[in-house]
Amino acid sequence: MAMSQFVAPASLSANRRPRVAIVGGGFAGINAALALGKMPVDVTVIDRRNHHTFQPLLYQVALAVLSPAQIAQPIRTIVRRNANTEVLMDEVTAIDAAAHRLILASGTDFAYDYLILATGATHSYFGHDTWAKFAPGLKTVEDATEIRRRVLLAFELAERHMLEHGWHPPLNFVIIGGGPTGVELAGAVSDIARLYMKSDFRHIDPSMAHVLLIEGSPRVLAAFPEDLSAKAQTQLEAIGVEVWTSKHVTDVGAGYVMVGDQRIDAVVTLWAAGVAASPLGKMLDVAPFTRIDKRGAVIVDQQLNPAGMPEVFVCGDLAHFEQDGRPVPGVAQPAMQMGRHAAKVIAADLAGKQRPSFRYWDKGDMATIGRLAAVAKIEWPFKAHWGGFMAWVTWLVVHIYFLIGFRNRITIFATWAWTYFTFTDGARLITGDQHLAGWDEATQDQAQNRVEEVSRTKI
Amino acid sequence: MAMSQFVAPASLSANRRPRVAIVGGGFAGINAALALGKMPVDVTVIDRRNHHTFQPLLYQVALAVLSPAQIAQPIRTIVRRNANTEVLMDEVTAIDAAAHRLILASGTDFAYDYLILATGATHSYFGHDTWAKFAPGLKTVEDATEIRRRVLLAFELAERHMLEHGWHPPLNFVIIGGGPTGVELAGAVSDIARLYMKSDFRHIDPSMAHVLLIEGSPRVLAAFPEDLSAKAQTQLEAIGVEVWTSKHVTDVGAGYVMVGDQRIDAVVTLWAAGVAASPLGKMLDVAPFTRIDKRGAVIVDQQLNPAGMPEVFVCGDLAHFEQDGRPVPGVAQPAMQMGRHAAKVIAADLAGKQRPSFRYWDKGDMATIGRLAAVAKIEWPFKAHWGGFMAWVTWLVVHIYFLIGFRNRITIFATWAWTYFTFTDGARLITGDQHLAGWDEATQDQAQNRVEEVSRTKI
Numbered sequence: 001m002a003m004s005q006f007v008a009p010a011s012l013s014a015n016r017r018p019r020v021a022i023v024g025g026g027f028a029g030i031n032a033a034l035a036l037g038k039m040p041v042d043v044t045v046i047d048r049r050n051h052h053t054f055q056p057l058l059y060q061v062a063l064a065v066l067s068p069a070q071i072a073q074p075i076r077t078i079v080r081r082n083a084n085t086e087v088l089m090d091e092v093t094a095i096d097a098a099a100h101r102l103i104l105a106s107g108t109d110f111a112y113d114y115l116i117l118a119t120g121a122t123h124s125y126f127g128h129d130t131w132a133k134f135a136p137g138l139k140t141v142e143d144a145t146e147i148r149r150r151v152l153l154a155f156e157l158a159e160r161h162m163l164e165h166g167w168h169p170p171l172n173f174v175i176i177g178g179g180p181t182g183v184e185l186a187g188a189v190s191d192i193a194r195l196y197m198k199s200d201f202r203h204i205d206p207s208m209a210h211v212l213l214i215e216g217s218p219r220v221l222a223a224f225p226e227d228l229s230a231k232a233q234t235q236l237e238a239i240g241v242e243v244w245t246s247k248h249v250t251d252v253g254a255g256y257v258m259v260g261d262q263r264i265d266a267v268v269t270l271w272a273a274g275v276a277a278s279p280l281g282k283m284l285d286v287a288p289f290t291r292i293d294k295r296g297a298v299i300v301d302q303q304l305n306p307a308g309m310p311e312v313f314v315c316g317d318l319a320h321f322e323q324d325g326r327p328v329p330g331v332a333q334p335a336m337q338m339g340r341h342a343a344k345v346i347a348a349d350l351a352g353k354q355r356p357s358f359r360y361w362d363k364g365d366m367a368t369i370g371r372l373a374a375v376a377k378i379e380w381p382f383k384a385h386w387g388g389f390m391a392w393v394t395w396l397v398v399h400i401y402f403l404i405g406f407r408n409r410i411t412i413f414a415t416w417a418w419t420y421f422t423f424t425d426g427a428r429l430i431t432g433d434q435h436l437a438g439w440d441e442a443t444q445d446q447a448q449n450r451v452e453e454v455s456r457t458k459i
Numbered sequence: 460m461a462m463s464q465f466v467a468p469a470s471l472s473a474n475r476r477p478r479v480a481i482v483g484g485g486f487a488g489i490n491a492a493l494a495l496g497k498m499p500v501d502v503t504v505i506d507r508r509n510h511h512t513f514q515p516l517l518y519q520v521a522l523a524v525l526s527p528a529q530i531a532q533p534i535r536t537i538v539r540r541n542a543n544t545e546v547l548m549d550e551v552t553a554i555d556a557a558a559h560r561l562i563l564a565s566g567t568d569f570a571y572d573y574l575i576l577a578t579g580a581t582h583s584y585f586g587h588d589t590w591a592k593f594a595p596g597l598k599t600v601e602d603a604t605e606i607r608r609r610v611l612l613a614f615e616l617a618e619r620h621m622l623e624h625g626w627h628p629p630l631n632f633v634i635i636g637g638g639p640t641g642v643e644l645a646g647a648v649s650d651i652a653r654l655y656m657k658s659d660f661r662h663i664d665p666s667m668a669h670v671l672l673i674e675g676s677p678r679v680l681a682a683f684p685e686d687l688s689a690k691a692q693t694q695l696e697a698i699g700v701e702v703w704t705s706k707h708v709t710d711v712g713a714g715y716v717m718v719g720d721q722r723i724d725a726v727v728t729l730w731a732a733g734v735a736a737s738p739l740g741k742m743l744d745v746a747p748f749t750r751i752d753k754r755g756a757v758i759v760d761q762q763l764n765p766a767g768m769p770e771v772f773v774c775g776d777l778a779h780f781e782q783d784g785r786p787v788p789g790v791a792q793p794a795m796q797m798g799r800h801a802a803k804v805i806a807a808d809l810a811g812k813q814r815p816s817f818r819y820w821d822k823g824d825m826a827t828i829g830r831l832a833a834v835a836k837i838e839w840p841f842k843a844h845w846g847g848f849m850a851w852v853t854w855l856v857v858h859i860y861f862l863i864g865f866r867n868r869i870t871i872f873a874t875w876a877w878t879y880f881t882f883t884d885g886a887r888l889i890t891g892d893q894h895l896a897g898w899d900e901a902t903q904d905q906a907q908n909r910v911e912e913v914s915r916t917k918i
Contacts (some may be wrong), residue, residue, distance in 0.1 A: 067526035067888035076659040086661040089615040156548040202545040427528035
C-alpha cells in the first residue's frame with residue numbers, strides 16, 4: 001500500500017523525539033497513551049476534563065449505586081508512571097493540520113509530530129436542541145449526577161405533594177432510545193423504584209412508578225442478534241418496564257413527551273437516542289478530501305489515518321472505520337484497540353517498518369437489564385448468545401476486569417455486593433438545584449384537570 | 460421549676476397522637492427523630508436537602524480523600540425503620556409560633572404540636588458578603604465539591620500555565636480561620652500538595668505549594684487548652700503550613716487576601732472563620748421576649764425551650780444554651796445530646812412526668828492535623844490532653860464509631876487505609892465549571908509585572 005510507509009516529518013531531527021499529542025482521555029486516548037508510555041516519544045494528553053470516565057458504568061452513578069469517584073480517575077494518575085507523558089487540562093479550539101499544530105482555548109499553539117484525535121461522541125437531539133433541557137443524556141459525570149438529581153427529586157416531590165395535597169402526578173419516567181444505554185437506564189430506574197426505595201416513603205408507593213422505554217426501530221438493542229433483542233424486551237417487561245418499539249418521539253417539553261400525536265406525561269425524561277461525533281472531526285475536513293461522514297465522524301483508512309494525513313490518527317467514537325463492509329460500533333472495545341493500534345503504527349514508523357493495518361477484534365457485547373439479568377453476545381473465546389442471570393455474571397466479571405485501577409475494582413465489587421444483598425443503594429444524594437423541570441407544569445395542569453373533574457361531577 | 464411541667468396543647472384530644480415537626484436533618488434533628496421513633500407520636504423531619512451530612516468529615520471530601528456519598532446519607536434511609544416518621548423535603552419560610560404552624564416554601568401550612576428546630580449554622584462573612592464568591596466556606600456537600608474543584612483546578616492551571624508560558628503564579632492557598640475546620644483544611648491541603656500529587660505533574664512541583672492559615676485570635680484552636688493550641692501550631696508548621704495568629708483579614712478579592720495593608724496573592728482562599736446561626740432562629744424572636752443572641756442563636760432554658768414556648772425546642776448550633784456560665788460549643792456532640800434530650804422531654808410530657816433538665820456531657824474534642832497527627836482534649840472516660848499520632852488514632856476510632864450506617868464505616872475505613880498506605884487519594888475529580896476565580900487576574904497581573912521587570916532589566 002502506497003500510504004502505509006510514512007516518512008517522518010522533515011522537522012524531526014535525529015536528536016529530537018517526536019511529540020505525540022493525544023486529544024481526549026477516553027478509552028482510545030488512555031490506551032494510546034499507555035501504549036506509548038515506554039516508547040522514545042514525548043506524549044501530551046490533552047483533555048478539557050481532569051479525569052477519564054469508565055462510561056459503561058456511568059448509568060450506575062446516574063441511578064445512585066456508585067459514586068462518581070468509583071468510575072472516574074484523574075488522567076494524570078493513570079499515566080503517572082510514564083515519565084515521557086504529560087497531561088494538559090485544556091480544550092482544543094482549532095486544528096491547523098497543515099502546520100501540525102493545535103490551537104488551545106487558553107490561547108497558545110501546540111505543535112505536534114503525531115496527532116491522535118479521540119474526542120469521542122456527544123448527544124444529538126436530531127436538531128431539536130431545546131429538548132436537551134428536558135431530557136438530559138448520559139456521557140459525563142456531570143450528566144450522571146444531573147440524572148440522579150432528577151430521578152431522586154421526582155420521588156421526593158411526589159411524597160411532598162402527596163403529603164401536602166393528598167395526590168401527586170403519576171411518576172412516569174420516560175427513556176428515549178432503546179440501545180444499551182437506554183436499556184440499562186430503564187432497568188436501573190425500575191430497580192430503584194421497585195427495590196431500593198420501598199421502605200423509605202410513607203405517602204407514596206415508589207413501586208407504582210411507571211418506566212417507559214421508547215425505541216424508534218422495530219426492536220431494542222438493534223446491534224444485537226434478534227433473539228437477544230427479544231430476550232431483552234421480555235426481561236425488561238418482567239421488571240415492569242413498558243417497551244414501545246417503532247415509535248417516534250416528535251416533541252419533548254416540560255413534563256411531557258409527544259409520541260406522534262400522543263402526549264405522555266413524564267416527571268423525568270432521559271435521552272439515550274442520538275449520538276453525534278465530537279465537533280473536532282469537522283476540523284480535519286479540509287480540501288482536497290471529504291473526510292467526515294454524515295454523523296460527523298472522521299473516515300479513516302486501514303492505518304486509522306484520515307485521507308492524506310498520515311501523521312494524524314483518529315480513534316474511538318470519532319472514527320468511521322469500516323470492516324467487512326460495516327462501520328465498527330462506537331463502544332469501548334474498538335476504541336481501546338484503535339488507541340493501541342495508533343501507538344503500534346508510530347512504533348513501526350520509529351523502527352522504519354511497514355505500518356500495520358488495523359483490524360477490530362470483536363470479543364462480544366453486553367447490556368444489563370436491572371439487577372438480575374443481562375444479554376451477552378460473546379464472540380471470543382467462543383461464540384455464544386446468552387440471556388438472563390449467567391449473562392449478568394459474565395457482564396460483572398468483564399466490567400470488573402476492565403476497570404482501571406485495583407482500588408476501583410475492589411470498591412465497586414464491594415459496593416455491588418452490598419447493594420445486591422441488602423437492596424440498599426448507597427449514593428442517593430440530591431445535590432444542586434431543587435427544582436425539577438416540568439414539575440410545576442405537571443402539578444398545575446393536573447390540579448386544573450382535577451378542578452374541572454370536580455366541576456363536571458358537580459354538574 | 461414553674462416552667463418544667465408542660466400541659467399538652469388543648470388541641471390534642473385523647474385519640475390523636477401529637478405531631479412532632481423536626482426542622483433540620485443534622486446531628487440534632489436526626490438524633491431527635493431516632494429517639495422519637497418508638498414513641499406514641501407522629502414525627503415529620505423537614506429538611507430542604509434529602510441527606511444528612513456527617514460534617515466532621517466534610518473536609519475530607521473537600522480534599523478528595525472521600526466521596527460525598529461516603530459521608531452523607533438520605534434522611535429517609537436513616538429513619539426508614541420507624542413507621543411513625545415521615546420525611547418531607549421542603550423549606551420552612553416562616554414560623555407562626557402562636558398558631559403552632561410552619562409555612563413551607565411549597566406554599567402549604569404545616570401544623571405541629573411540638574416543634575424541634577435544629578437548622579444549625581451557616582457561614583458568616585462579618586457583613587462582607589462579596590467575599591463569599593472568592594472564599595467559599597465548608598458546610599454542605601456542595602461546598603465540599605466546590606472547594607475540591609478549586610484546589611485541584613489550581614494545580615491543573617499551574618501545570619498548564621507552566622507548560623504553555625514557562626512560569627506560573629505562586630500556588631498560595633490561604634485558609635482564613637484557625638478553628639478546627641481551618642486547621643483540618645490547612646493540614647489536608649498540605650497533604651495533597653506534598654504527598655498525594657507528587658508523581659503526577661511534569662512541569663510544576665506541587666510540594667512547592669504554600670499553605671497559609673490566618674487566625675484573628677492569638678492562637679489556633681482557641682477552644683482547646685493552650686498547650687494543645689501550641690502543639691497544633693507546631694504540627695502544622697512541621698507539615699509546611701505557615702500559621703499567622705492575631706492577624707485580621709481586611710479584604711478578600713479575586714486572587715488575593717488583604718491582611719491589614721499587606722496583600723497576599725492567593726490562587727485559592729477558603730473561609731473557616733465566621734459562623735452565624737440559621738435565619739430560622741429570628742423567626743422565634745417575637746414579643747414579649749427577646750429570644751436570640753447577637754449571633755442569631757436562640758437562647759433556651761434548661762429544657763431547651765425559648766422563653767414562653769414550652770412546645771418549641773431549639774437544638775444544636777442554632778441553640779444558645781449556657782452551662783457553667785459558658786455557652787455550649789457548636790459542635791456535633793452537644794447537638795446530638797440536645798436532640799435526644801428534646802425527645803426525652805416529650806416522653807416526660809406524654810407520661811405526665813416532670814420535664815428533665817438538659818446537661819451537656821462533654822466527652823472531649825479533637826482536630827486532625829494532616830495525615831499523621833491530631834490534638835485531642837479528652838474529658839471522658841478519663842481526662843487527658845493528647846497530641847500527635849496517638850491523638851490521631853483516637854480521632855479515627857471516634858469518627859468511625861459515630862458514622863451513621865455500617866456500610867459507611869466499612870467503606871471509609873477501607874478508603875482511609877488505602878489512602879494512608881498508598882499515598883493516593885481516590886476522589887480527585889474536577890466537575891462543573893473550569894474557571895478559577897482570580898486566576899486570570901493573577902496571571903495577567905504577574906505577566907504585567909514580568910513585562911515591567913524585563914523592561915527594567917533592559918534599561
